[in-house]
Each structure stands twice: as structure tokens, then as C-alpha cells.
Amino acid sequence: MIPYGKQSISDEDINAVVEVLRSDFLTQGPCVPEFERAVASYCGANYAVAVNSATSALHVACLALGVGAGDLVWTSPITFVASANCALYCGAEVDFVDIDPSTYNMCVSSLAEKLEHAQNNGRLPKVVIPVHLSGQSCEMAEIHALSVKYGFRTIEDASHAIGGSYQGAKIGSCRFSDITVFSFHPVKIITTGEGGMAVTNDPELVKRMARLRSHGITRYPSEMTRPPDGSWYYEQIELGFNYRMTDIQAALGLSQMQRLDQFVIQRKAIAQRYDELLRDTAIVRPFQYPNVYSALHLYIVRLPSGVLKTSHREVFERMRADGIGVNLHYIPVYRQPYYERMGFKPENFPQAERYYAEAITLPIYPGLTSEQQDLVVRRLLTPSGYQTIF
Template identity: 70%
Template sequence: MTIPYGRQTISEADVQAVADVLRSDFLTQGPVVPAFESAIANYCGARHALAVNSATSALHIACLALKVGIGDVVWTTPITFVASANCAVYCGADVDFVDIDPATYNMSVERLEEKLIQAEVAGKLPKVVIPVHLCGQPCEMEAIHALSQKYGFSIIEDASHAIGGRYKGEPIGNCRYSDITVFSFHPVKIITTGEGGMVLTNDVKLASHMERLRSHGITRDPSQMTKTPDGPWYYQQIELGFNYRMTDIQAALGLSQLKNLDKFVARRHVLADSYNELLKDCAVTTPWQHKDGYSGLHLYVIRLHLDPIKVRHREVFERLRVAGIGVNLHYIPVYRQPFYERRGYNPDDFPAAEKYYSEAISLPMYPELTESQQKEIVHRLITPIGHQTLF
């Protein structure tokens, strides 16, 4: 038996939605992309939503729209996928990290404030801070926003894991406490467009800028042009942009998937409750949920209590993989990657992230996972190695 750590859920309605576009006059930029954008904006309560070909692209144009460039510094969490940091490097900026909260695994507000106080004294405050809603659990955005008002930085919410979640009773993605929010629609995420992403904002100028950036820096809007159009065919490249557009084929899948978003998230919560019950007497820490948040539960991460069980982290991971259980580790601290190691980060500056990395394992989590599969996963997790009792 092989159980992946995550997988997409595709219905016949999803297949039909894509087939309808394939039989239509538009495969790339047709009517379905704006329909998908409008549906996401309405679901989240944001004024503007722009579909792109990946969340990485979304992060990139978000940084560019906020004028991140050479000489600027962007801060994010070390426990995230590398794209959360790379987007700043693409713009020529430097990157630094804020240690995580040991309970939520998100960016620690306390460590953020401490670092901001030090940075203000040194004259090196960040241009942008990118909190990441790890596993789908929202960061403490109200507190981070308050710090942004005091210290003058912009906020990009990396909500790649979090569509369908809520913060203080409101949908993640409404940008109440941020300038821009980013979603991912990769196949292992909560809903999928194959590859794809979305940027949301309540600022019309940011939205207009990101719309140009996703399509070569080109506009057909006469109000943005430097001279009167030569004719109805006319367009202008205002700046250097990219081909980051989403296709109608992808948007059709996303629009269909969106209809089941709340159901997918509710099912993930049922599975999380089941895991919590199955693991309640085991030597692991199960996910803790902050009272202000309703997680999208993209991931279910446990932390092993290694001292009591006297077994190495890697040994447990490999044993589960050999048994066909597709566990994973989200994530290797970004500063440990060779590209970032060369920039001179000191792991001792991030003790909570280091401890997390030494203990964390992501168990399979997706809507079609069954209770019997969960029992098998937990059985394999607690099975003794040789004569060693694990839990």
C-alpha cells in the first residue's frame, strides 16, 4: 500500500469544466480567467484578484509592485518553501529571517518585534515582511500589521497553504492586515489549477501594476500610456514584465474546484481530529491551533519526542517511507540551503526553527484519505524497531 502525503481531488464536474474550455474558442486568455478571479475575490472579500501561473510568480510580482529592489531587505520565516525568500532575491533585495513561534510554527511576533527594534537602531528596517501561514494556520496578522504601522514596512501574506481558512472569523485573503495576499493552486494544495497562483489586494494601484507585470509589462489602457494610441490595436510596454498568465484551461479547473473548497477544508478538519485521537497517547506533539484562526489544514505536522523514544528522527521517517507511507518534512530551514548558506546566516540565530526541523514530520493529509489509512499510518508510526518500543 502506498499513501502519498498529499494529492488532488478531481471530480467529473472538474473534468467537464476543463473539457468545455477545450471545446471553446479560448484556451489561454478568455472569459474563464476573469470569472475565476472574481469568484476568488468574492469568496475572500478582497477588492482585486489576479490569476497567475504559480504562487512563485505571484510572490515575485507582489514584491515588484511594492517596489522591492537593490538595497532593500525583505524578512520572512525560515520554515517555508524557498519561494517565500527567492521572490525578494529576484528583485535584487537581501533576505533575512525571523524565528518561528514554537507552538504555531509561524513567524513569531515576539521575535519579529525584537528584530525590528534592533534593525531600527542599526538603520536596516525591512521594506517588506512576508509572514507564511504554515500548514494553513493563519499568522497573528493583527499584531504583525500593528508592527508594520509602527516600523513602516509593507506586508505580503504568503497564504499558499491557507485558502479556505479564516482569521478572526474572516476569510484569509481579504487583505485586512496586509497589502497583498498570495495563494497557491499546486496539485497538493487545497484546491488546484494544476500549476497556478493568485494575488489579492484592496489597492487598485497595486492591482493595476501587478496586472501589467504578469503580462510583459504591457497595457492597453490609454490612461496608462505615454501618448495617444495610434489606433484600436495599440498597446504599450510600460515596463519590463513577465509571461506569468494563467490559462482558461487552468482557471476552469480552479473555478470548478472552488465550489468544493469549504467541503475539502471541513474534511481535512475531520481527518485532523481523527489523527489527534489516534495519536493522543503517543510521544508526539500534534498540531496546536490558535484560537483566532481556522486553519486550511493543508498539512498535518507532528513533532517527535525523540529523547523518550531514543530513536533518530531520520530512522522514523525512513521506516514510514519504506512502509509506503508518503511522509514529508515541511520544511528544511531556508537558511540551510546552499544558495542561502553562502550568504552567511547563523543557524544559532533561529533556535525554534532548528528544533522544529529536528523533530517534524508531515503525515499524509488530503480529502480522500480514509480512516483505515490513517490507522495504518499511525500503526506504522508506533511499530517497534527491532526490540525498541517507540511509543
């Protein structure tokens, strides 16, 4: 099976993990803060908080921004459910903004229109979570301008996007947002096995997120309600969680950071080759804005309705049967039964619906060979006479 994505683990990665296993620290040791500093420095941000998943990072980011009961959070419908679930964990409500038909990211014009209606109805969002699908940044300057106008806070869900850039700055600089969240799941650009990180330029936000990841506990006297009883003293000052990243994970992440730019360059080369192989076909290839450097976590194509002699589903299932692990990123969140019960209607998101009917994610990862890529394209184009329609 050729998977749609997978990790790349080197001997250096293995040695870094083994070194921690032989050390005195397996959980909260020196590698975690070192990894945080490395990511923050790479992105051009002031602070970072490492956690056990991007889902946890989204959750503590929402809490740090004060999301709670009665609040409203907006995100994209074309994302993993975690981008919406994080708001529900806080007791808030969720709504969705339809996608741009070219980038599949949150549509800025749809966001502006929805915000105007929400202002008229007295129901503006507290937080908006744009999702950098496939590693391409949303139009963050425009979203930031809307945040200033309408007063919402912004969390960039950059789970796909570490290593990318926008308007010449690394994704994660938080130039146009309050917090940016990364994922280090094995299929992402770099991996810690499982893990995530939230970066910010706000010293108060980083303090709160760091406290929330560890049971709401502080060891800083300046945050305590009374003088410490001794050097052993700590206080739980709010309800937090056990969202900590281990030193084992952080060591792997630190090692992977050494190859981050190389990983993105390799993905870029694979994507460019797909572009060439599919150039003279009716298949819709990914669109890239010139001011965006995508991390290319995913290579998503669309099979336009009415072009193929078979259905979107048949193409997907046939490729899977041929040993090619294509995927679909993502089922619109509002289609999930849990969200359907909230009353969301597919007809309110026409671009997301068209996308869902046509999208297929092709394999892309460092280590994918030209021969494997050729096989993917041949299976996509030629079985059952497909070549006659392109």
C-alpha cells in the same frame, strides 16, 4: 504509496476543462477573470490577479510594492524557498525571523525584537512576508500593528491557506496586509494544475501586478505615454514577465472553488481523527489558536528528541519504506547552500533548528480513508518496539 497530499478531481472538474478545450479560448479567455472574481469574492477582497504559480504571485507582489536593489525583505525560515527567492528576484536582500515554537509560524515577539534592533541600526525591512504554515494564519493583527509602527509593507504567503479564516474573516481579506498570495499546486487545498493568485484591496497594486504578469504591457490609454495609434495599440511601459494563467487552468480552479469549503471540512475531520489516535502518546500534535480556522493543508507532528528509541531520520525513512509518503515541511531556507553562502548561521534560529530536528508531515487530503490513516499511525507508533515508549 500513501502520499502526504494529492488533488481531488471530480467529473465536474473534468467537464469544466473539456468545455474550455472545445471553446475559442485556451489561454486568455473569460474563465481567468471569472476565477479572479470568484476568489476575491470568497475572501472578501476587492481584487485578484491570477498567475501561473504562487512563486510568480510573490514576485509580482514584491515588485508592485516597489521592492528593489538595496531593500530588505524578511520572511520565515520554515517555508518553501520561493517565499525568500521572490525578494532576490527583485535585487533585494533577505533575512529571516525565527518561528513560534507552538504554531511554527513567524514568531511575533522575535519579529518585534528584530525590528527594534533593525531600527537602531538603520536597516528596517521594506516588506515582511509571514507564511501561514499548514494553513493556519499567522498572528496578523499583531504583525500589522508592527507594520504601522515600523513602516514596512506586508505580503501574506497563504499558499497553504485558502479556505481558512482569522478573527472571523477569510484569509485573503487583506484586512491586515497589502497583498495575500495563494497557491493552486495539486497538493494544495484546491488546484489549477499549476497556478497562483494575488489578492489585494488596493486598486493601484492590482493594476501593477496585472501588468507585470503580462510583459509589462498595457492596453489602457490612461496608462500610455502617448495617444493610441488605433484600437490595436498597446505599450510596454515596464519590464514584465509571461506569468499568465490559462483559461484551461482557471476553468479547473472555478470548478474546484465549488468544493473548497467541503475540502477543508474533510481535512478538519482527518486532523481531528489524528488528534484522537495520537492523544495518549508523546508525539506533539499541531497547535491551533482558537481565533484561527486552519485550512489544514498539512498535518505536522513532532517527535521530541530523547523520546524515541530511534532517530527522527530512521522514523522518516522507515515510513517511506513502508509505503507511507511522509514528508518534512520544510528544510530551513537558510540551510540551503545558496543561502548558506550569504552567511546565515543555524544557531541564529534556535526554534527553527529544533523544529527541523523533530518534524514529520503525515498524509492528509480528501479521500484519505480511515483504514489508511490507521495504517499511518500504526507504522508511526509500533514498529521495532516503539509502542513501549509512548
